[in-house]
Amino acid sequence: MRLPFKAPTTRAASAALLAAAALFTSAGAAAAASPSPSASAGEDGAPTEAGTGFRTATVLKQGQKATADASTGDYLYWQFPAGAGQQPQVKATVNLPEAATRHGSAVWQLDVYDGLRRRQACTSGEPTKRASEQDTSVTMTCTLRTVRPWAERWANDPLPGAYYIRLTLTDAPDRDHGLPVKAEVEATAKDAGGARAEGGEVAPLHAAAVKEPEDGWNGSWWSDRWAWTVGGAVLGALAAIGGYVLTRHPRRSAQQ
Amino acid sequence: MIIRKRLAAGACALLAALAGGIAPANAADGPPKDSPKVELVLDVSGSMRAQDVDGGSRTRMAAAKQAFNEVIDAVPADVRLGIRTLGANYAGDDKELGCRDSKQLYRVGPVDRTEAKTAVATLQPTGWTPIGYALRGADQDLGTDGGTRRIVLITDGEDSCGQPDPCDVARELAAKGTHLTIDTLGLAQDDKTREQLSCIAEATGGTYSTVRHTKELSGRIKQLVRRAETPVETPKPVQGADACSKAPEIGAGLWTDRETFSEHRWYRVNVKPGQELRTSVSIGADRAVDRDYGVLVRAVSEGGQELVRGAESGSGRTDVISSGLRFPNGQSGDKDEKGKESRTVCLEVSSSFSAPANVKRDPGLPVELAVDLVDAPDNPSDVAAFGLGRGWVLLGVLALTGLIAGLVWGWVSRWRVTVWRAN
The missing domain is CATH 2.60.120.380 (Jelly Rolls)
Structure with a gap:
């Protein structure tokens, strides 16, 4: 059961946690007088490295633009969080090696997996693209299904938790492997709205490494369903009063 | 988790800074036992004399030496680095001897920058290319005590010894369950070298890159060393x-x-x-x-x-x-x-x-x-959030229900008043 009172409390709690986290991290950073060594990050804190497998996938925040230097043929992995009611969208751009060093067209592919490493379908976008020999860059996009707060265990519906991004070359002349490329990845999420506000709850999938989204794993307690339902109730009440007045009216006119 | 990690990392950095400040000479107190280990395996075979790096302005060996110097300067404090050479010592034609020519140039451990650089500076392109033999040696150099283990192989040609096949060696080392990754860097662009190096990388979950410029070489090695440092859960x-x-x-x-x-x-x-x-x-x-x-x-x-x-x-x-x-x-x-x-x-x-x-x-x-x-909450609940409704049909139904209720209530009370009056 999802109770209306519960969501705000968890929100408050997570806000407090966040504040505490901010305090601690800034304190830690100040003490060390340098950013933590493991976080190889750019100026705005966005990661500048990619992982090479599910286990080493670099953590991304929603809306962050991560970059990575790699070689053609590398498998690049990132992970980002998504909560219920969100429709995640991933965009990846690869700056290809100089045209002079390439020998043919190359097919690049973007795959998105959920926290259980199950491949997720793209509802729209172009996850696979062929770059011709002259292209300087290639951009792939993938929009996932709306993340649901609950799904039956036999379903592979997207659930709250971590999502893995895998970016790789799937086809190119053998001679073009190993050349330097620069990849850029961004994961965003769109609110799917009240029409997709669902009930239920599961513990987020493999979410230890990623940070909970702003609205929590289960999405915000608010949806326009509240407005529709309350509005309907008010309308019903008004209609009831109207109906009652309608039946009383003839008697008043009879008395006059 | 993240907080703890950050704190720990901060504390580590602080400790490292302190240790570095107080006792810079005492390298033995360096990184902890389970810190990541990386061994650079450099091909010093005769073909490294070829002058084709940076558009032909530099020999492969010169490029490798400069890259190594840059990498040695940039090694993070908690990474233990070692260097092994192959084909550096035996210049003769005896295959038997040439194919066992691989030596550890610098032991895996905390890096003494001057010492490591001096060791690299002495290298001269010399002999054969026993890649498979060198990989086995590198695996032994790394030992088996905790921490991530990584080999970075820099070569300009395929194995000139044939046996053992380096690709089989790589797969055999990976299967030992000691979490070894081998990344390969090719200084030559011929098909055979590329195939062999890709195969070695693929067998261990590593990466393969070709290199044409010194900057690419040093950048890539630095990246791989940094990668070794990223904490990862070992299965x-x-x-x-x-x-x-x-x-x-x-x-x-x-x-x-x-x-x-x-x-x-x-x-x-x-x-x-x-x-x-x-x-x-x-x-x-x-x-x-x-x-x-x-x-x-x-x-x-x-x-x-x-x-x-x-x-x-x-x-x-x-x-x-x-x-x-x-x-x-x-x-x-x-x-x-x-x-x-x-x-x-x-x-x-x-x-x-x-x-x-x-x-x-x-x-x-x-x-x-x-x-x-x-301990999962697995609550199917209602299909809709909190069981709330949405849409014009809902509004219509509620309004109509309200209207009917109002009418019925009105009629009932009228009827009651009539009955009361009649009595």
């Missing part, structure tokens, strides 16, 4: 059985196993009431495999009934194929007695990988099994 080895009854019991955690083509492996997991079992399985393609492949993971009850399965298939170039499944043991609202006791779930892992006849079958493909047991 524990386990050996699955061919039937559920004989299967090893595994708990939550990360497990690794090897599975040959068309082999099925079973594992057992104990799931307490109210817990949810979550499993992800990845099977790596660490050698040349046929175009189409798939993975199937099934959760089966002890009685042999399938509970739930995860399956995935694909085709084309890939590093892994993975799938996962969830199985909650009972639901919170479950009145059923079944969900009130812990139960053993058998996991069966199989793949439909196949390979051309000339590809080696042993050791099997690497399997990674992530098992998680969560």
Whole structure:
């Protein structure tokens, strides 16, 4: 059961946690007088490295633009969080090696997996693209299904938790492997709205490494369903009063 | 978790800074025992004299030396670095001797920058290219005590010794379960070198790059050294059985196993009431495999009934194929007695990988099994959020219901007034 009172409390709690986290991290950073060594990050804190497998996938925040230097043929992995009611969208751009060093067209592919490493379908976008020999860059996009707060265990519906991004070359002349490329990845999420506000709850999938989204794993307690339902109730009440007045009216006119 | 990690990292950095400030000479107190280890394996064979790096302005050896100097300067404090050479000492024609010419130039440990640089400066392009032999040596140099282990192989040509085949050596080292990754950097662009180096990298989950400029070379090595430093959970080895009854019991955690083509492996997991079992399985393609492949993971009850399965298939170039499944043991609202006791779930892992006849079958493909047991809320609740409604039909129904209720109420009260008056 999802109770209306519960969501705000968890929100408050997570806000407090966040504040505490901010305090601690800034304190830690100040003490060390340098950013933590493991976080190889750019100026705005966005990661500048990619992982090479599910286990080493670099953590991304929603809306962050991560970059990575790699070689053609590398498998690049990132992970980002998504909560219920969100429709995640991933965009990846690869700056290809100089045209002079390439020998043919190359097919690049973007795959998105959920926290259980199950491949997720793209509802729209172009996850696979062929770059011709002259292209300087290639951009792939993938929009996932709306993340649901609950799904039956036999379903592979997207659930709250971590999502893995895998970016790789799937086809190119053998001679073009190993050349330097620069990849850029961004994961965003769109609110799917009240029409997709669902009930239920599961513990987020493999979410230890990623940070909970702003609205929590289960999405915000608010949806326009509240407005529709309350509005309907008010309308019903008004209609009831109207109906009652309608039946009383003839008697008043009879008395006059 | 993140907070703790950051704090720990901060504390480590602080300690390192302190230690560095107080006792710069005392290198023995350097990184802890489980700190990551990287060994750079450099080809110093005769062909490294070729002058084709940076557009022909520099020899391969000069480029490698400069890159090494830059890398030595940039090594993070907690990484233990070693250097091994191959083909650096024997210039003769005796294959027997030339193919055993690989020496550790700098032992794996905290880096003394001047010492390491001096050692590198003495290198002169000399002999053969015994890559396979050197990889075995590098694996021994790294030892087996904790921490991530990485070999970075920099070479300009294929193995000139033939035996042992470096690609087989790489797969054999990876199968030892010591979490070894080999990254390869090629200074030459010919097909054979590329094929061999790609094969070595693929066999261990490493990466292959070709290099044409000194800047690329040093940048890439630095990146690989940094990568070794990234903390990562290392999987524990386990050996699955061919039937559920004989299967090893595994708990939550990360497990690794090897599975040959068309082999099925079973594992057992104990799931307490109210817990949810979550499993992800990845099977790596660490050698040349046929175009189409798939993975199937099934959760089966002890009685042999399938509970739930995860399956995935694909085709084309890939590093892994993975799938996962969830199985909650009972639901919170479950009145059923079944969900009130812990139960053993058998996991069966199989793949439909196949390979051309000339590809080696042993050791099997690497399997990674992530098992998680969560005290899961698994509440189906209502389909809609809080059971709320939405849309014009809802509004219409509520309004109409209200209107009818109002009318009925009005008529009833009119009728009562009439009855009261009549009495």
